Amino acid sequence: MSTMHDVALRAGVSLKTVSRVVNNEPNVSEQTRRKVDAAIAELGFRPNSVARNLRTGRIDVVVLALPQLSQPYFSSLAEAIMREAERLGLTVLIELTDGDAEAEMAVVREHGPHLGGLLMYPVGLTDAQARTVTRIVPTVLMSERAYDAPVDRVAMANREGVRALVGHMVSLGYTRIAALGADHTDLPERSAAHLRLDGYRDGLRDAGLPCLPELVVDLDPRWSRRLGAAGVRRLIERGTPFDAVLAFADTLALGALHAVRDAGLRVPAEVAVAGFDDTDEARYSYPSLTSIAPGTTQIAREALVLLDNRMKDAHAQETGRLVVADFELMLRESTVGGMAAWAGA
Incomplete structure (x- = not known):
């Protein structure tokens, strides 16, 4: 060594x-x-981070709290954060919360006094809990939801990204676009599912198209390929006409692709499919999947810069700061067919 x-x-x-x-x-x-x-x-x-901590008085260990790692986006985010943290000399511990508010708070109670900082993708966290967390440990949330607390946030452009996807599909002539992954349960109002549904509605409004309830498919928020396939099968079994599927995550879109092909429909000649997250699987699926790249590397970098600043001086900013990452529409075969090769897919 x-x-x-x-x-x-x-x-x-x-x-x-x-x-x-x-x-x-x-x-x-x-x-x-x-x-x-x-x-x-x-x-x-x-x-040796322990020796360095003793010399500098700074704890260089941070916790990354995520709902799960089974979704490709979260595993990609975790890898990007680990790489960026190494560059900054930080050690990262990963905790899984399953999106449960009590589990999110348990991370803070168990690790708080021994942590230099906390990165969290919150799902159930309330405003009061967010205020408590910021008093215990320097914190940055990777969240689209605004909190009534002095907490720094890095967010992806959920609404804007889906709006761009709808515009892309409409420009190709698709008009009956199913939204796969909506959620009308008790998730926080500004959750990714709600924001992406807002973006879907925005895109339809831009195009002068109605938002038809029968084309909005509610799913359990623990998105998976199985749920994506089940959502498309539900549309087919009901006899609901659709010519495109806009899935709120690549993992749902991959299930949708499977169900569409099982039904004997051609992609994209008869049904276009697109996702959100731009995972590796999107690039190498068959056909390759049009998707929104939400700026995962930028999210990791900005979150750690904000956290590093908080760790150096927790009271330097009394109000929370917000950084919204850039997004990119990645055109591939599932919407543009063979033209994808010309679009830099």
């Missing part, structure tokens, strides 16, 4: 200079910092 001494020898600098770079201290030239970073990468050196 490499040591700081090995890094100093490889970079041709003093041990103290390596320590300054590892601890992100000032008074190190950019050229020297690059040499030390290169030596760290070459040797695979991993700083």
Whole structure:
């Protein structure tokens, strides 16, 4: 295992200079910092976070609390956060909450005093609980919902992304577009499912099309391929005419693709299908899946920058800050057929 001494020898600098770079201290030239970073990468050196915490008084361990990892988006987000955290010298522990408010609070109660910071994708968290969390540990929420609490948030453009998808489908001539993944239960009002349904309605309104209740398919919020396929089969069994499926997640869209093909329908000649999240599976499904890329890498980077700032000075900002990530419409075969090759799919 490499040591700081090995890094100093490889970079041709003093041990103290390596320590300054590892601890992100000032008074190190950019050229020297690059040499030390290169030596760290070459040797695979991993700083001892416990020793560093004792020296600096800062805890470099953060918890990433997610509803689940079975959905491809959350696993992709976790990987992006782990990579970004490593660059910042932070150690990440992952906790799963299943979207339950009590489980979300349990993470804080169990780990709070021993954490440098908390990244959470909240589902059940209330305003009062959010205020409690921010008093216990520096926190950044990856959430579209606005909280009545001084908490920093990084959000994806759920509503805008789905609106763009509807516009894309309408531009290709599709007019009976099913929305797959709506939720009218007791999820918080600004949940991803609600925002994406709002975007669907926006897109139809832009096109002068009605929002038909029979084309809005409610599903359990624990989205899966099975539920996506079941939702499309429900439309077919009811005899509801549709010429496109806009799924609120790629995992639902992949199930929809399966059900559409099982029904003997051609994609996209008879039914177009699109998703949201731009997962790897979307790129390599058959046909490849048009999807919204929600800026996962940007979300990870911005969330950790905000958290790092909070960890350095928890009271620097008394009010919460909001960053909304950019999105991109990724055109693939499931909506544009063979033209996808010309669209950079």
